[in-house]
Amino acid sequence: MNVDVVVVGGGFVGLFTAYRLHKSGFRVVVAGGDGPRLGASWGNAGLIHQGSTTTVPEILGFWRVVRLALRRGSYISSNPKVALKESLPGGWIWRYARSLRREQHIRREAVLTELAREGKSMWLETIRSEGLDVELLERGSLEAFFSEELFNLEARVVADEASRLGYRVQLLSGEDCREMEPLLKEGVAGGIHYPDDVWLNPSKALESLVSALERLGVEVAWERVKAIEVGGDGVRVEAGGRVLRAEHVVLAAGAWVGKILKSLRLKIPLIAGRGYLAVSEPVNERLSRPIFYADEKIVISQTAGGNLRFTSYFELNDPDAPLDHSKIIQMTRKVRNALNISGDTRIVDEWVGSRPCLPDGLPVIGRVEAAGRILVATGHCRLGLTLAPTTAKLVEDIITGRETPNLRHFSPARFM
Ligand SMILES: Cc1cc2nc3c(=O)[nH]c(=O)nc-3n(C[C@H](O)[C@H](O)[C@H](O)COP(=O)(O)OP(=O)(O)OC[C@H]3O[C@@H](n4cnc5c(N)ncnc54)[C@H](O)[C@@H]3O)c2cc1C
Numbered sequence: 001m002n003v004d005v006v007v008v009g010g011g012f013v014g015l016f017t018a019y020r021l022h023k024s025g026f027r028v029v030v031a032g033g034d035g036p037r038l039g040a041s042w043g044n045a046g047l048i049h050q051g052s053t054t055t056v057p058e059i060l061g062f063w064r065v066v067r068l069a070l071r072r073g074s075y076i077s078s079n080p081k082v083a084l085k086e087s088l089p090g091g092w093i094w095r096y097a098r099s100l101r102r103e104q105h106i107r108r109e110a111v112l113t114e115l116a117r118e119g120k121s122m123w124l125e126t127i128r129s130e131g132l133d134v135e136l137l138e139r140g141s142l143e144a145f146f147s148e149e150l151f152n153l154e155a156r157v158v159a160d161e162a163s164r165l166g167y168r169v170q171l172l173s174g175e176d177c178r179e180m181e182p183l184l185k186e187g188v189a190g191g192i193h194y195p196d197d198v199w200l201n202p203s204k205a206l207e208s209l210v211s212a213l214e215r216l217g218v219e220v221a222w223e224r225v226k227a228i229e230v231g232g233d234g235v236r237v238e239a240g241g242r243v244l245r246a247e248h249v250v251l252a253a254g255a256w257v258g259k260i261l262k263s264l265r266l267k268i269p270l271i272a273g274r275g276y277l278a279v280s281e282p283v284n285e286r287l288s289r290p291i292f293y294a295d296e297k298i299v300i301s302q303t304a305g306g307n308l309r310f311t312s313y314f315e316l317n318d319p320d321a322p323l324d325h326s327k328i329i330q331m332t333r334k335v336r337n338a339l340n341i342s343g344d345t346r347i348v349d350e351w352v353g354s355r356p357c358l359p360d361g362l363p364v365i366g367r368v369e370a371a372g373r374i375l376v377a378t379g380h381c382r383l384g385l386t387l388a389p390t391t392a393k394l395v396e397d398i399i400t401g402r403e404t405p406n407l408r409h410f411s412p413a414r415f416m
Contacts, residue, residue: 003027005399006237006246008225008260011039012388013377014252015209015220019126020392022218024400029246030220031239036210039254040353040384042203043277045299045311047141047290048120048386050196051169052161053112053361062097073330075297078316082271086316092271093316095359108361111409112383113165115390120198122389127200132208134200135304141197143292144177146338148189150295159192168195181288183339191294199290201303202385225253228264228374235373250375250395251368255319255354257378266368268415272319272354273381275311278328279349282306283341296334308345310335319354357381358415365394365410375399376412 007018010032018028036042069076086092099108127134143158145151155171162169170193177191178184210220223240228249237244251257255272282305290301298312310331315324328350336345358364358379365377377395380387397404 001029001242002245003029004246005029005248005250006031006225006235006239006244007250007252008237009033009039009251009253009256009378010036010210010220010222011041011252011254012206012209012385013041013254013380013391014250015206015213016126016388016392017250017252017377017395018213018218018220019209019216020389020396021399022213022216024396026399028218029244030213030218031225031237031244032220032222033224033253033256035222036203036206037351038353040275040355041206041254041388043311043351043353044202044275044385045290046199046202046301046309046385047299048116048123048198048200049141049194049383050116050120050198051167051194052109052158052165053116053383062100065100075312076314079318079321082316082318086271092269092357092359095269099360104360109161109165111362111406112387113167114406116383116386118393119386119388119390120196122393123198123200126389130209130212132205132212134205134208137199137289139199139289140193140195141199141290141292142172142177142181142288143192143194143294144181144184144338145189145191145294146185146187147295151189151191154294155190155192162192162194169193170195181291183285183287183341184291185338185340197290199301204303225260228260230369230371230373248373248375248399250377252377254378254384255356257356257376261368261376264369264374266416268364268376268379268412269359270379271316271357271359273357274313274315274317274319274321274352274354276313276315276323276327276331277349277351277353278310278332278347279303279351280308280310280332280345281348283308283343283345285341291338293335293338296331296338298331298335300335300339307348308335308341314355323350323352325350355381355384360414363387363391363410364412364415365391366398366407366412368412368416
């Protein structure tokens with residue numbers, strides 16, 4: 001089969017890239033891997049976030065992150081082998097520590113803010129123009145702190161950071177928080193309201209985007225790419241049981257891009273920062289908006305059908321490692337300390353997914369080999385849902401040869 005572009009990866013970055021390229025007149029096929037549930041896009045927290053993306057420990061320095069990771073039951077953890085390997089000079093943790101300098105952080109946030117704003121408008125525009133069924137909620141989000149000490153330490157830093165970047169944020173008292181979200185238990189010390197955050201149900205959005213692409217005539221094949229070969233007249237891609245030939249290949253396979261590049265003898269320092277999702281059976285209560293339970297770093301949201309969704313954790317591990325069920329139990333127990341929910345919130349689905357993370361906190365979007373036929377678009381870590389549409393636009397700029405000043409920030413050459 002001959003096409004213009006093969007997009008490898010069926011998460012939001014791959015699907016938006018296919019959508020954008022199709023709209024520009026390219027013949028596109030998506031080789032999406034082993035199924036929609038595998039990628040981070042399927043089970044994430046669902047926030048198109050409009051606020052600072054750096055966490056407070058990162059702002060306060062590397063050793064604070066290390067102390068957090070060493071704490072029992074912490075939301076940050078690592079497979080010991082991965083921690084050891086990646087702490088060596090040149091490893092991911094080693095590079096990450098060096099990227100936490102104030103000036104780097106300011107530069108990164110400025111770049112991401114621009115992308116996040118545009119990402120939100122592009123999401124809303126696509127939802128409306130394609131009639132996507134995503135359970136859209138345009139009511140902002142609420143970050144709630146139960147510990148007074150943590151509120152005093154973090155809330156002001158986060159709010160100042162967000163205001164510096166031009167986002168709208170509002171610091172709230174505990175009373176204000178409970179007025180905004182009556183399901184919060186007594187004892188909330190305070191919170192932050194992000195009025196411009198938008199929520200969508202990610203698994204629904206993913207399915208709906210796939211259906212929209214299929215309606216437009218773009219094939220989304222749930223098959224894994226096994227081999228890629230660059231020749232003089234194009235790229236040969238083996239996926240499932242067939243061979244695809246294309247002018248360009250876009251590697252948008254999230255945390256798996258590292259493995260694919262390795263087979264091409266190329267390397268970027270990409271790591272999987274794994275996060276967990278627990279879905280409860282439907283409850284009688286209705287959340288007003290997504291709640292970020294700051295003390296435990298858990299995002300609590302609710303589907304249109306009434307199921308509660310809990311997402312949390314940042315676990316450095318192989319993207320194919322099995323799910324750690326104890327994390328699901330721990331997370332569910334913690335949520336019950338924050339919300340007044342009747343019944344026993346029985347968990348009906350559990351999931352783990354891999355955020356594709358690069359040590360300097362910026363994605364890679366660009367060409368990776370001499371012939372310029374293979375592009376990468378990954379590394380969005382905690383922000384891939386928010387940034388997928390803008391990433392797709394940048395990929396289109398590269399393929400159509402448009403000069404875009406922003407692209408220099410995302411060049412894979414910074415690691416090669
Ligand atoms: C718990 C959690 C909460 C999050 N919350 C948010 C949030 O609120 N807001 C936000 O903006 N971001 C959030 N994120 C981050 C976001 O989910 C990711 O950044 C984003 O989904 C990455 O999208 P992607 O398309 O690059 O990769 P993925 O969604 O991981 O997709 C990768 C795709 O590649 C496929 N693949 C793998 N290998 C192959 C192969 N060999 N051949 C073909 N296909 C292959 C996989 O099957 C998959 O379809 C969260 C992530 C997690 C885990």
